[in-house]
Amino acid sequence: MECIFNGNDLTGIRHPKYLFRYMRDNDFLTEILREPYLWFSAPDALNDPFDCANVVDTENTVDELEWFARKSLARHELDIDFRAMAEKWHASPDMSRELVARFYELMMRKVSLCCCSGDSDNFLMWSHYADGHRGACIILDACRLVDTGQFSLVKVDYRPEMPRWNWVRERKEYGDSAKFNFRYDQTVLGTKTSPWEYECEYRLISANRGKNSVDPYAFVGLVLGARMSPSRSSELQELAAKLPVMGVISAELDATNGAVNACGIENPVVEHDVTRWQHLPNSWTRGELVSWAISEMEKNSP
Numbered sequence: 001m002e003c004i005f006n007g008n009d010l011t012g013i014r015h016p017k018y019l020f021r022y023m024r025d026n027d028f029l030t031e032i033l034r035e036p037y038l039w040f041s042a043p044d045a046l047n048d049p050f051d052c053a054n055v056v057d058t059e060n061t062v063d064e065l066e067w068f069a070r071k072s073l074a075r076h077e078l079d080i081d082f083r084a085m086a087e088k089w090h091a092s093p094d095m096s097r098e099l100v101a102r103f104y105e106l107m108m109r110k111v112s113l114c115c116c117s118g119d120s121d122n123f124l125m126w127s128h129y130a131d132g133h134r135g136a137c138i139i140l141d142a143c144r145l146v147d148t149g150q151f152s153l154v155k156v157d158y159r160p161e162m163p164r165w166n167w168v169r170e171r172k173e174y175g176d177s178a179k180f181n182f183r184y185d186q187t188v189l190g191t192k193t194s195p196w197e198y199e200c201e202y203r204l205i206s207a208n209r210g211k212n213s214v215d216p217y218a219f220v221g222l223v224l225g226a227r228m229s230p231s232r233s234s235e236l237q238e239l240a241a242k243l244p245v246m247g248v249i250s251a252e253l254d255a256t257n258g259a260v261n262a263c264g265i266e267n268p269v270v271e272h273d274v275t276r277w278q279h280l281p282n283s284w285t286r287g288e289l290v291s292w293a294i295s296e297m298e299k300n301s302p
Contacts, residue, residue, distance in 0.1 A: 008177035014271045015146070015153060018220070019116035019202055021138040022129035025225070025232060029136060033222070033239040037213045038140075040112035040206045043189070048196065050162060052111075054188055056104050057166035058097045062090045068168045100167050111189060114204040114212070116140065118155075120223060121262040124198050126251070133253065133260065134228050136236065139221030143270060145204060145214065152181075152205040154190035158197040163187050219246050223262050226253045 004012040021038070023029050032038075043052035060068075066086035073080065089096045117125055126133045146153050165187055174180035190203060206212050222240045224233050233250065240246040252261045 003178075003182050008174060008179035010178035010182065012271055013146070013153075014269050015142055015155070016118045016202070016267045017142060017270045018120075018265070018267050019118065019140040019142045019145070019204070020120045020125075020223075021114070021116045021140060022125050023135050023138065024129070024131040025135045025228060029236075030239065032138070033219075033236065033243070035211075035213065036216055036219050036243065037211045038114045038204065040114045040204070040209055040212055042209060043108055043111060043113060046113065046115070048192060050193060052108060052189055054162050054191070055164045056097070056101050057164040057169075058093070058100045060090070060096065060100075060166065060168045062086050064168050064172055065089050065096065067172050071171070103167060104165075110207050112206045112209040113189065114151075114206070115199075116202050116204065117200050118202055118267060119200045120265045120267070121251070121260050122198070122200065123258070123260050126225060126260050130225050132227065133225040133251070135225050136228070137223040137225075137251075137262070138219060139223065139265070141218045141220045142202075144218040148215065150206065150212070150214075152185055154185045154203050154205065156196075156199070156201040156203060157186060157191050158194050159191060160194050162193065163191055216243050217245055219243050221247045221249060221265075223249045223251050223265075226251045226260060 002014040003010055004014070023032075028039075046052075062083075063086075066082050069080075069082045069085050069089075073082075089099065119125065120137055120139065126135075126137070129135070130137060142153065145151055165184075170180060170183060174183065185205060189205060192201070222236065224236060228236075237248050240248050249262060249265070253259075254261055
């Protein structure tokens with residue numbers, strides 16, 4: 001996926017036409033095809049213990065901390081010496097780390113993720129996430145999901161080490177612009193370590209945890225695992241036929257090449273405008289953080 005910017009303003013996005021959601025064959029799959037919906041999980045519920053666990057960089061100058069304090073508490077009309085407050089934070093690295101780490105934690109509480117792939121014939125994905133080729137893969141229309149404004153989308157970047165994230169510095173440089181939101185989504189929510197690169201992962205991001213109802217027209221196809229039983233295949237085909245545009249494909253195993261064949265599904269990159277594109281809201285202040293910051297200020301005042 002690629003976001004196109006003019007300065008800090010987002011002007012367009014490019015992403016695969018389809019996303020592929022690998023699933024085990026269970027009651028959960030049946031329910032999703034009947035409703036339909038996508039399930040969004042908390043970052044700490046994912047199978048990678050380092051997911052969204054970036055190193056929070058708290059090495060900031062007094063000027064940066066003063067700016068952060070003013071922005072965070074600006075709506076409360078408090079009689080505060082922000083410079084003195086920032087100097088205290090700077091002189092106490094533990095306090096500064098706790099403040100920024102707490103803000104980071106609060107932001108993560110309003111993030112939920114649905115993990116997909118850009119690849120429908122990934123042998124390891126079928127093995128690991130679709131019950132050893134006994135499950136299925138739902139084909140999603142990425143444009144329909146993004147255009148509703150209900151979700152953000154990010155392509156996972158794979159690195160040898162997780163990047164550091166300096167909340168204060170990023171916010172000071174990019175404000176509440178789309179550029180900040182994109183960098184936050186990419187760095188914090190869309191980066192994993194290199195061993196996971198085989199997943200070719202794309203992530204839908206929502207502020208709502210658990211079930212997120214979606215447009216039935218976003219469910220455009222269902223790939224049945226090569227080792228799924230004939231009776232179960234028939235049952236799922238009947239469910240898929242009740243959705244408005246869902247086609248059904250049966251995957252095949254190629255013993256010669258040790259590969260899976262999903263009938264050559266093409267997944268071109270598409271580009272469209274950003275009329276209804278949105279990222280998660282990133283407000284300057286959260287009540288819980290502000291209350292805590294004020295109490296810390298009072299506790300450490302002379």
